[in-house]
Structure formats: C-alpha cells, structure tokens
Amino acid sequence: MSAATNGTFMYFAFGSNLLKERLQLANPSASFCTTGRLKDYELNFGLWQKHANNTWHGGVATIQSNPGSEVWGVIWTLSNEHLMSLDNQEGVNKGIYSPLEVSVETDQGPMLCRTYQMNNFHPCPPSPQYKQVVCMGAEQNGLPVEYLKRLEAIQTNNYSGPSVLDQIRPLMKQKLEV
Incomplete structure (x- = not known):
C-alpha cells in the first residue's frame, strides 16, 4: 500500500491519535492499517507556546529528530476528504x-x-488523561510491550479536571456493550 491509494492517504499516529476512538472523533474514515516504527526520532511532550492552554491541560506529543532513537505508532488509512479535518485537529x-x-x-x-x-x-x-489516552491507544493496537512500558513511565502534571478523555470514554463504553 502506498501513500496515495484510491483517494486515501496514510497517517502515522504516535500520540492521542493512537486511540481509534480519539482519532475518529473528527476523522470517521480512519481505519487501522498496521503498526510501525519511525527511526531516528524521539517522542516528546510539550506546548507550542510557553503557557498555552489546550483541551488536554498539559503537554501533547510531538516527534523530534534524534539519531538512534525510535517512535512506535499506528498507521491509519484515511479518506482524502479527512485530510483537512486531520490538519485542523492538529492545529x-x-x-x-x-x-x-x-x-x-x-x-x-x-x-x-x-x-x-x-x-x-x-x-x-x-x-x-492525555497520557492515559496515549497508553490505551498503544495497548489497543498492540505496540511492543517495552515501548508501552516507556509510555507508562512518563511523568504527568497531575491535572485532575475535565478533558477530551471525557468525550472519548462514552465511545469506548458503547463499543464494549456492542
């Protein structure tokens, strides 16, 4: 499968979009393709402005070039019609x-x-909450156990209020009941 097959594109997710229910909030065409590894990059968490407020109430995932490192993630196939909604979701x-x-x-x-x-x-x-969504997505899609342990070891900011996770939980519950 290539990057542009029949009106679709491949998207490599490594943060909250590892979780299918999160990605499909704005991109219902997303379907699992495979898992993969991006070499010479590392996963980091942060903000695009020093004191940015966001719906996750803390740092969000990004990748940074780092020779010898690797980031595991999920490759999703999305319809070209969702390219703009994915771009918008990513700001x-x-x-x-x-x-x-x-x-x-x-x-x-x-x-x-x-x-x-x-x-x-x-x-x-x-x-x-953000870390939990990343870990749930990694587990949901069978990323390597060693990588999952690294994700689970990430320190959080201890925020305890509402977040995007509140929108995702009911979707996960529905799937369990089906």
Missing part, C-alpha cells in the same frame, strides 16, 4: 503543528506517511 492552520512526510518501517516494508511535528516546542509534561 496546522494555527501554526501549532506542521505536516511532515516520513518513511515508517513496518512488517510490510517501509510506508510513506503523513505525520505532524510541533512548531516552537516548549517541554511540558502531559496531563494524566
């Missing part, structure tokens, strides 16, 4: 993230994917 129009084309290693060989990298990165720990 491309506000200058928060920039789209990036990367080659992701998979069991099926390298795949060219769209992903996103934060602009003006300021390190900031994620909220417990």
